[in-house]
Amino acid sequence: MAPKESVLVDEKMTTASSEDRGIGTESLEAPPVDRRMMLKLDLRLVPILGACYTIMFLDRTNIANARIEGLEKGLNFPSVGFNTALWIFYIPFVLVEIPSNLIMSLPRVKPNWFLGMNVLILGIVSTCQGLSHSYSGFLAVRFFMGIFEATLPSGTAFLVASYYTKRDAAVRFGVFFAFAQLGPCFSGLLAYALEHMDGVNGLAGWRWIFIMEGIMTIIISFLVVLIVPNFPERAKFLTSDERARLQQRLVADKGVESLDMKNIPWLKVIFDYKIWIPTIFFFCSDMTAASMSSFIPTILVELGWKTSRAQVMTIPIWVTCIVVQVGTAWVAGRTRTRSPFILGAICVVIVGWVIQVVHVPSASVRYMSLFFLGAGTFTQMTLIVSWMTCNLRGRASTAIGAALLLGLGNCANFVASNVFITKERPLYPTGFRTGLAVTVLGFVSVVIYTAILAYHNKKLDGKRKQTGDWEDTQEVYRYVL
Template identity: 30%
Template sequence: MDKVASRTSTDPEKNVDSSSLGSDQPIVNSELEAKVWRKLDVWILPIVTLFYLLSFLDRTNIGNAKIAGLLTSLKMTPKQYSIALTVTYVPYIAAELPSNLLLKIVGPNLMLPTMITLWGIVTACQGTVKTYGGLLACRFFLGLLEGGVFPGLVLYLSFFYPRLRLQTRIAAFFSAASISGAFGGIMAYGIINLSGKHGHSGWQWIFIIEGAITSLIGLVSFFFLPNSPDTARFFNEEEKAYVKATLKHDGVLDPEGTDSFSWSEVAKAFTSIHVLIVGVIFFFSGVVLYSLAYFTPSIVQTLGYTAAKAQLMSVPPFSVAFVLTMITAYISDRYHCRGAVTVFGSVLCTVGFAMFLGSKNHHVQYGSLFLSIPGTYSMAPAVSAWNANNAAPHIRRATAIAIGFILTNSGGILATWLLGSLSPPPRYTKATKILLIFSVLMGFFAALNMVYLTRENKRKAAVRKESTRTDEATALGDKSAWFVYSL
């Protein structure tokens, strides 16, 4: 590794506060330590969690609408349904990187609530469409407005939390995805009873009511979402300084304040080996996660339940997913084991899909959902935190996060076809085989990334040891050696 003399080097993981170089001890102030993170957990985390709950609910409630009569009312075929889902992902993917790069420039306090308010309006409009073409138009704009939400929320949390506190928070808001699976089923069960009211079918009321709730919350959030620790009204000056010092020590903030836009940092994210390996995991995870998110009500219905009962029977697996997601996130943050949690999730998915594929017993097949759904939902925040933890400075981290979710949603495109026209019910044999293979590959690439990062950390440790034998200026120049990758 070449050593440079300048302390303002734009090389990757180099932005570590020079005051902390040579020390493995974190910045700790016993009086502020618990207070500042508790304040963030009270003021920031619930809003972010609610945003993602609404995002996932409004994107996947079409699965509930499907078994409530959407296809019949709009005279759609299974292939057209898959096309409608795919149309959502094309603008969704296109919006992710530009949105993440713009987030800090525009300000998350303005950008995130605006997106939420507008996509809520589009969601409600889905409940008024009379034709298949109208549904496609709504799905396109829904994807365009929602595209930056998940990567934007992960990036936004990294403005406030140090790396080893991040996964628990990502898990807290991502667990909203599993809650949305449970909550969406319960809501849909109640809402479809409104069928016929004011001339709207039950599936239309699902979109109208859930979209109206989203827009209302988006408007209210303009008044509560802070832009950064500096503008957080719930912090006093001492607390703001402590958070910023902690983030600088952690390598999250550039101590020289030079986190300006740079195309070279964007390019470095695309060529970082660990970003690419995790990107493969993101793709496979996206296929598995969105297959289950969109088609679980349909899968449950094929096991012999009525449409209304299928809405309710999809709730328990997602409820288990929520609990497991929070437990594994705590373990991951506590023991710094992002990769191990990812491997664990892949094992659960593998066993779950093997059970579904290998048995014709409906009880066994339903039971398999209690492994595959919690497995994929507990894995996603671990991979997201892993990706965010290991990229710095800001532009590179924003790009790496966007790359991850571009690949996740590319997987979502494949998911829309796997359990649709490519693998018909009730067995979904071809889809299940593919999901089983992808589950195994997720564990393989997670293990591969752990090996690679371990090797890199050993190499950095050797450089740090060597730097103690050189003069201080040279040691400070090679700041990348002080950025330790999260495993």
């Protein structure tokens, strides 16, 4: 048995039967005290961490809105300048994810201060985009943005996975990614409003997009410091009884987990296939998400929508994404499965890519394909993060897994920013064919991964029937399919 400080809770605290823990289930209806506690958790975690996701995608996608308003002309971008401005952001973004989560998990580091300070600096740097006076200066600012934004996705995923059971986490991840879609959705509205600030104080409209959205990020940073809680065992906003009950639920759901961040088998954790295979198909799904920012403006222009109308017409796409991904995540959580819904979402994305590859002449049909691409992609991303984290055990594995998935998975942006070649628009044959091929690869990898997990569960169930020991441990447990 691990030392008491190295586990989430002492075994005596759990009231779940060994068989329940073996199959990773819990009562379908939590008692009233749990519902009150869950509401308390949700109010403390969901809005503010969701707002961080909104800010992250707002800062990330406002470059597309600024492009419509004349960014490239204003800073004399070279022919591939916009693509470079996209991918240079992701170099530090990928490299910083793992160190960020490891720092945040240290006993003396408080997540609210760690995330809050990073959001504050991100807001300042983001504002500087609107104050750039040269293309090279703009690239430098984008690079530094990648450093401070890297802490947000992995850090929020880390905290959510630490607080919620497998059943509850799915819909929470759905809500967090829904907040992410509010970023580009709100960005379109804000860009539409800020368009009329063109010339105010001698600044172009595209500059005001960056400046105002950067100021909003700075404001959010103070709320992060005030609201974001510590990890469950150190959560002061919960009473001692509530902390004990929360830990009971987590142990009943996942078994006893190690919180030890010192004696970690690093090679075993880093090379865990339960991290790397999901990272592959997260990469495949993010290829579509990253690609959409490259060709959405072109399709809107083909429809004849200029500037303000084009900004507004991106909103229905993101609203559809929100509804579909949250609804699917809720059902996935209740059915305690992930792979069937992910495979279904991939099929929806394939339909969207096929429409683009064959290049249906009607721009309105291509516009419709964006709904397929967006809804299927963000549903995948939500469920993949949830699927990976609920199949990991121990704080170190969750920290590193979330960082690798969201860090390396976002490398798809390097691909997307280079295959959508400006001179190939509006057909973009290279970009669309690459997107379709990568999506099919994602489908295949999900099927293979599901088969591996199912084989593990079958072997484990057979062994447990012989021994009669259904106890989940840090090392031996059933996987969620």
